[in-house]
Amino acid sequence: MIEFRSVTKRFGDGTVAIEDFSLVVPSRRTTVLVGSSGSGKTTLLRMINRMIDPTSGGIEIDGEDTSTLEPVKLRRRIGYVMQNSGLLPHLKVIDNIATVPILNGVKRALAREQALELLDTVGLDRSLAERYPNQLSGGQQQRVGVARGLAADPNILLMDEPFGAVDPIVRDELQRELIRLQRELGKTVVFVTHDIDEAFLLGDQVVILETGGRVAQVGSPSEIMQSPANEFVASFIGTERGKRALSIRRTARGRVLVDGAGRTAGVLVDEPATTGHDVDSAANSGADSVAQVTVAQDLGADATTGAVLDAAAGPSNEPSGLLAAEPIVR
Amino acid sequence: MNFIVDAIRWILDPMHFPGPNGIATRISEHLLISFFVVLIASGIAIPLGYVIGHTGRGKSIAVLATGGIRALPTLGLLSIIALSIGIGLTAPFIALVVLAIPSILAGAYSGFEAVDRRTVDAARAVGMTEAQIIRRVELPLGLPLLIGGLRAASLQVIATATLADYLGGGGLGHYIFAGQQTQDYPQMLGGSLLVIFLAVISEVSFGILQRLVVPAGVRSPSVTSRRTETARTDLGRVEVGRTESSETITAAGSPQTKGTT
Ligand SMILES: Nc1ncnc2c1ncn2[C@@H]1O[C@H](COP(=O)(O)OP(=O)(O)OP(=O)(O)O)[C@@H](O)[C@H]1O
Numbered sequence: 318m319i320e321f322r323s324v325t326k327r328f329g330d331g332t333v334a335i336e337d338f339s340l341v342v343p344s345r346r347t348t349v350l351v352g353s354s355g356s357g358k359t360t361l362l363r364m365i366n367r368m369i370d371p372t373s374g375g376i377e378i379d380g381e382d383t384s385t386l387e388p389v390k391l392r393r394r395i396g397y398v399m400q401n402s403g404l405l406p407h408l409k410v411i412d413n414i415a416t417v418p419i420l421n422g423v424k425r426a427l428a429r430e431q432a433l434e435l436l437d438t439v440g441l442d443r444s445l446a447e448r449y450p451n452q453l454s455g456g457q458q459q460r461v462g463v464a465r466g467l468a469a470d471p472n473i474l475l476m477d478e479p480f481g482a483v484d485p486i487v488r489d490e491l492q493r494e495l496i497r498l499q500r501e502l503g504k505t506v507v508f509v510t511h512d513i514d515e516a517f518l519l520g521d522q523v524v525i526l527e528t529g530g531r532v533a534q535v536g537s538p539s540e541i542m543q544s545p546a547n548e549f550v551a552s553f554i555g556t557e558r559g560k561r562a563l564s565i566r567r568t569a570r571g572r573v574l575v576d577g578a579g580r581t582a583g584v585l586v587d588e589p590a591t592t593g594h595d596v597d598s599a600a601n602s603g604a605d606s607v608a609q610v611t612v613a614q615d616l617g618a619d620a621t622t623g624a625v626l627d628a629a630a631g632p633s634n635e636p637s638g639l640l641a642a643e644p645i646v647r
Numbered sequence: 648m649n650f651i652v653d654a655i656r657w658i659l660d661p662m663h664f665p666g667p668n669g670i671a672t673r674i675s676e677h678l679l680i681s682f683f684v685v686l687i688a689s690g691i692a693i694p695l696g697y698v699i700g701h702t703g704r705g706k707s708i709a710v711l712a713t714g715g716i717r718a719l720p721t722l723g724l725l726s727i728i729a730l731s732i733g734i735g736l737t738a739p740f741i742a743l744v745v746l747a748i749p750s751i752l753a754g755a756y757s758g759f760e761a762v763d764r765r766t767v768d769a770a771r772a773v774g775m776t777e778a779q780i781i782r783r784v785e786l787p788l789g790l791p792l793l794i795g796g797l798r799a800a801s802l803q804v805i806a807t808a809t810l811a812d813y814l815g816g817g818g819l820g821h822y823i824f825a826g827q828q829t830q831d832y833p834q835m836l837g838g839s840l841l842v843i844f845l846a847v848i849s850e851v852s853f854g855i856l857q858r859l860v861v862p863a864g865v866r867s868p869s870v871t872s873r874r875t876e877t878a879r880t881d882l883g884r885v886e887v888g889r890t891e892s893s894e895t896i897t898a899a900g901s902p903q904t905k906g907t908t
């Protein structure tokens with residue numbers, strides 16, 4: 318467990334990047350910090366491994382105040398993955414991965430052996446071990462970055478927009494891999510992104526930040542999607558536009574959900590047969606390309622404003638969007 | 648053209664090779680002086696450059712100071728030092744060390760500076776100590792530029808070490824000064840040609856070394872082309888048999904030697 322206690326960070330030039338921030342990051346779960354540029358996500362992340370020290374307040378890891386810990390030692394037991402992979406360009410992939418264990422005093426041969434296993438773990442071919450980072454694609458570099466982050470078998474993994482610089486297809490792939498890894502390894506992951514979709518996909522707990530590290534809302538993706546705490550959150554998660562504003566359209570195949578861009582997001586296979594809240598029913602539409610849709614909850618929002626009525630859930634039962642109170646197109 | 652033929656004939660005359668004033672001795676003197684000058688200048692400039700490059704502090708002061716040193720006319724400096732400590736090898740030695748420092752300093756810190764700050768940041772974030780960052784990251788990645796600085800410094804020192812004999816310090820400069828006094832132009836030009844020869848050898852060796860130290864996995868920085876330009880400038884000056892310092896040095900060791908991107 319990582320606990321932020323009234324943390325404030327004022328930089329030398331007077332910028333207050335974080336003001337009175339408190340948060341509990343549960344163990345063995347993925348917590349995603351999401352917010353627009355400059356909201357202080359990186360600053361928060363880097364305060365965990367003492368790359369940045371808070372001006373006031375404190376951070377505890379499993380009850381231990383980090384300010385009492387030696388920064389170098391602390392960093393060696395916390396994995397860190399960043400956007401540009403941060404690999405050392407003059408070291409081969411295998412030596413990059415083995416860096417931290419070797420710093421920790423693990424014998425070179427053993428560290429390299431473990432590095433090879435980590436290549437398997439992150440889904441890379443062992444033949445890449447002898448390459449240099451600049452001989453890898455961006456996606457491969459990120460995987461190596463993740464492998465390096467895992468090399469010392471840390472309990473905590475910090476990830477700062479690790480998939481921000483790869484193309485959308487590779488990003489999807491890396492996200493799925495991360496979900497798989499996390500299921501297997503159960504690390505305490507703190508993940509930073511400004512992509513709300515990524516946040517909802519990966520996060521068990523999502524923290525939506527405003528400027529100055531102000532917490533706009535903390536909760537599970539479903540909680541946030543179903544009841545945005547305020548206008549800021551609602552507009553940030555885009556309930557009224559883009560992907561999450563779904564409307565129903567009647568087609569020959571039945572009713573489908575269409576997103577803001579006019580793309581079909583899924584087929585509506587079930588509707589609340591009963592009145593009231595928390596109707597939870599799912600059915601399979603069969604095809605891969607159409608999402609399974611569960612109408613989860615009637616939020617009872619004001620229909621005249623065109624606001625949220627229902628939440629639609631994908632196959633994993635995570636909400637994938639909200640039904641807008643638009644008239645059904647027939 | 649006849650001058651050059653005469654000068655080459657003078658060099659190739661076996662009578663001029665052995666003995667205390669022979670070419671062999673003068674070349675060894677010249678090389679020894681140059682070597683120790685660069686060694687001592689390195690001892691001062693490299694640690695300083697690394698500290699500046701690693702911390703990013705004191706850079707503006709370093710740039711100012713090196714710029715100032717570069718503007719000093721070496722001969723004037725030499726005379727001033729000589730006036731205070733007398734004739735012999737010490738004064739030119741000190742003057743040469745002062746001359747060599749800017750290039751090496753620039754090579755050392757620009758080598759560190761050229762290392763992507765994100766790479767250094769990543770190294771720190773995974774738990775390297777500052778010493779480990781210097782040794783395992785900045786030093787290997789900055790080595791080509793440091794060698795570039797040493798290369799420029801060596802070239803300047805070899806060319807300018809002719810001044811060592813201005814106050815009787817020996818080296819190939821002896822032929823130039825003695826030749827001038829006795830109006831023995833083949834000897835004078837022969838001495839100059841030998842200096843050029845040493846300069847070329849130094850350039851070629853450092854050029855090879857510079858290529859060798861580029862870490863595998865890192866694209867070769869574009870130092871080489873810039874160095875060749877420098878070499879041309881310097882050689883052009885050596886040919887005249889005189890080495891006026893300022894311009895040459897500015898061209899050789901300027902901090903633009905960064906050579907990233
Ligand atoms: N070293 C620093 N000195 C001064 N101000 C800083 C420093 N680092 C960050 N800041 C400021 O602190 C605020 C938060 O920065 P931070 O990097 O944490 O944002 P972020 O949420 O990670 O943004 P992004 O999504 O663009 O990465 C910004 O206003 C930034 O300008």
Ligand SMILES: [Mg+2]
Nearest residue numbers: 358359360477
């Ligand atoms: Mg950031």
